[in-house]
Amino acid sequence: xxxxxxxxxxxxxxxxxxxxxxxxxxxxxxxxxxxxxxxxxxxxxxxxxxxxxxxxxxxxxxxxxxxxxxxxxxxxxxxxxxxxxxxxxxxxxxxxxxxxxxxxxxxxxxxxxxxxxxxxxxxxxxxxxxxxxxxxxxxxxxxxxxxxxxxxxxxxxxxxxxxxxxxxxx
Numbered sequence: 097x098x099x100x101x102x103x104x105x106x107x108x109x110x111x112x113x114x115x116x117x118x119x120x121x122x123x124x125x126x127x128x129x130x131x132x133x134x135x136x137x138x139x140x141x142x143x144x145x146x147x148x149x150x151x152x153x154x155x156x157x158x159x160x161x162x163x164x165x166x167x168x169x170x171x172x173x174x175x176x177x178x179x180x181x182x183x184x185x186x187x188x189x190x191x192x193x194x195x196x197x198x199x200x201x202x203x204x205x206x207x208x209x210x211x212x213x214x215x216x217x218x219x220x221x222x223x224x225x226x227x228x229x230x231x232x233x234x235x236x237x238x239x240x241x242x243x244x245x246x247x248x249x250x251x252x253x254x255x256x257x258x259x260x261x262x263x264x265x266x
Contacts, residue, residue, distance in 0.1 A: 097130075097234055103226075104163060105234060106131040108142070116172075127151070128238045132226045133161035133168050138212035139177075140170060143231050145238050150231070153179040157213050173201075173209045177216055184220065186213065 098105040108129030115122050132141040138160060144152040157175040161168050174192035178185060196206050220227050 097237065102136050103132060103134045104161075104168060105226075105230075106133065106168065107234070107237060130231050130234045130238075132231060133163075133170065135162070136160050138173075138208070139216045141226060141231065145235055148235060148238070150235070151180075153184075155216060157209050157216065173205075175209055175213050177213065177220075184217070 097107055108125060108131050110126070110128050112125050113122050114125055128145045130143045130145060134140070138157060140156045140158060140161060142154045142156075143150045144154070155177040156170070157173045157177070159171040159173070161170040163169075174188050174195050176187045178187055192209065195201070201209075219225075
């Protein structure tokens with residue numbers, strides 16, 4: 097939907113399969129989504145859209161996304177910030193703690209993930225990009241009858257890479 101040197105917005109198609117390598121699961125996404133991937137910030141955003149309205153925001157704390165061809169990939173650091181029913185909450189802190197031990201996250205990476213979570217919370221509170229309306233401007237590209245419109249195709253595929261892809265900080 098939109099691509100720049102710093103980010104990409106992608107339309108996630110209703111019924112698509114999402115392969116989550118870390119959780120070793122394949123999820124079927126039962127709604128359209130607007131996805132934001134930053135190539136320089138440590139978070140992604142996925143908004144679930146049903147009948148022209150955002151139902152949920154789901155933000156991953158992750159290493160900056162990379163794009164190669166039509167594939168967007170990133171290393172998910174397990175910490176998530178979600179908004180349901182108007183309330184923001186941090187989830188998967190236990191998963192972050194377990195995986196930081198299991199995969200030997202370096203201390204600077206652990207501190208960076210926590211700092212990036214706090215930074216994301218401030219960004220949301222201050223209505224900074226992409227939370228200042230950038231995500232919402234794509235809603236009109238989604239059909240109002242969630243299952244009937246098949247003429248839109250996703251711009252890119254999305255990969256959650258296993259956390260063992262983490263590179264030690266230089």
